[in-house]
Amino acid sequence: MRILHTSDWHLGRSFHREDLLAAQAAFVDHLVETVTAERVECVLISGDVYDRALPAVDAVKLCNEALERLAERTRVVLIAGNHDSARRLGFGASLMDKAGVHVRTDFATVGEPVIVGDAAVYGIPYLEPELVRHPWDLDERSHAAALTEAMRRVREDAARRPGRSVVLAHAFVTGGRSSESERDISVGGSAQVAASVFEGVDYAALGHLHGAWRITDRVRYSGSPLAYSFSEERHVKGSWLVDLRAGGVEAEFVEAPVPRRLARLRGSIDDLLTGASYDEFEDRWLQITLTDARRPPAAMERLRRRFPHTLVLGFDPEGGGTGDARTWSERVRERSELDIAGDFVAEVTDGPATASERALLHEAFEDCRRKEALV
Structure with missing residues (x-):
């Protein structure tokens, strides 16, 4: 068979x-x-x-x-x-x-x-x-x-x-x-x-x-x-x-057929815009992380002149930088819904979620999941 x-x-x-x-x-x-x-x-x-x-x-x-x-x-x-x-x-x-x-x-x-x-x-x-x-x-x-x-x-x-x-x-x-x-x-x-x-x-x-x-x-x-x-x-x-x-x-x-290949690039904006080694990526869907010490002005517009299919742009300054330069999706990646909700509680109450608060959040997620399954 x-x-x-x-x-x-x-x-x-x-x-x-x-x-x-x-x-x-x-x-x-x-x-x-x-x-x-x-x-x-x-x-x-x-x-x-x-x-x-x-x-x-x-x-x-x-x-x-x-x-x-x-x-x-x-x-x-x-x-x-x-x-x-x-x-x-x-x-x-x-x-x-x-x-x-x-x-x-x-x-x-x-x-x-x-x-x-x-x-x-x-x-x-x-x-x-x-x-x-x-x-x-x-x-x-x-x-x-x-x-x-x-x-x-x-x-x-x-x-x-x-x-x-x-x-x-x-x-x-x-x-x-x-x-x-x-x-x-x-x-x-x-x-x-x-x-x-x-x-x-x-x-x-x-x-x-x-x-x-x-x-x-x-x-x-x-x-x-x-x-x-x-x-x-x-x-x-x-x-x-x-x-x-x-x-x-x-x-x-x-x-299966591939509509467009993907790639993730990392580097300074000048290297990305001028480097010959990046020629092969010009027709791909791209996630680009810039490592410049400061955010370059109009970064997405400049990158898309060479890489028109750039979809995601992030910043990670070499040698560190002030603040968290990651995108929201990068900050929550591989974290559970419960942990993300707990972060919100900590943000608005100036303290971590208590055991009872986490239990209530867990119950709320369970209830939402059951309702979604019955839709």
């Missing part, structure tokens, strides 16, 4: 205000061409189809066109990610089943497979720990507990069926590395899950992390088809073309 594993399309997302819809449409063209040329029997889309719970009309239109074109050529199994609204994405799922597009967004059905050839394909949508803890009677609120229970249900059903088993899941599995463009899911409980939770299945098609990570031969992330942050500068984007054979799994990475 031959499958194509993709995920994290994030339709409707922009890149530092650059519209990516045309690039996302080009990826859909590439995906359809690959399905046809490689005779793919099933496309797996492992969550985050959209970038937000209420996607823009153009993003919905592109998704509709993509699924319609794929359905003409192959079967499709798709799950909801943490960016998707499970209820909205799951609308009309029973009708789409008849067209060969199988949308799985309800955690209650994780043990009910889609049968494709001789394989049982189980869709595990993003599991918000707080939402599944009580219905599933879990001992703890964590992503590991939620996914462990989901896989128990998958194995229980798979044990009764001949043939192979395939799982789609949207989670942070240990062994992959995050970038700056994934939304933090740690507020809903400890984020990372051991790869061993997927033992016993022939292939686990993962989504959430934007890099194409091979956790094991049978457990992989396809990553996002486009770069959504400068931290993905060195990522190679694409999809996994997977053959399930009697002797195991064979996987080949199929690279």
